[in-house]
Amino acid sequence: QVQLVESGGGLVQPGGSLTLSCVASDDSFVLAIMGWYRQAPGKQRELIASITTDDLTNYADAVKGRFTISRHNARNTMWLRMNTLKPEDTAVYYCAMIAPQNTWGRGTQVTVSA
16 A cells, blocks of 8 residues: 655744655555645544645635645655644644555644744
8 A cells, every 4th residue: 555754844933934745665656636635623634625636626624825735746755835834733744645545644743833
């Protein structure tokens, strides 16, 4: 089964930016619908952005206009560019292969705090 590894999380001040990366271990990435989820303390995991094999994207209302999802199939890599971060964006962020198989990364912590 494919493995997904996230990186790029950390501590950032409100209004700042971060870029998360996700690397897949094999070429199943190329044919997959991919997404980013997040889970804040005490809340359910939520899908915040997704991208199809032909780069069609979709965003949750909470991040629309601030976050950008992208992918590079030749590198088996996906990114999430996060701008204008808010304290409520604090969460563990997970890379996910949504289809055709459902696979998760281990997550990376993003903390937005002054």
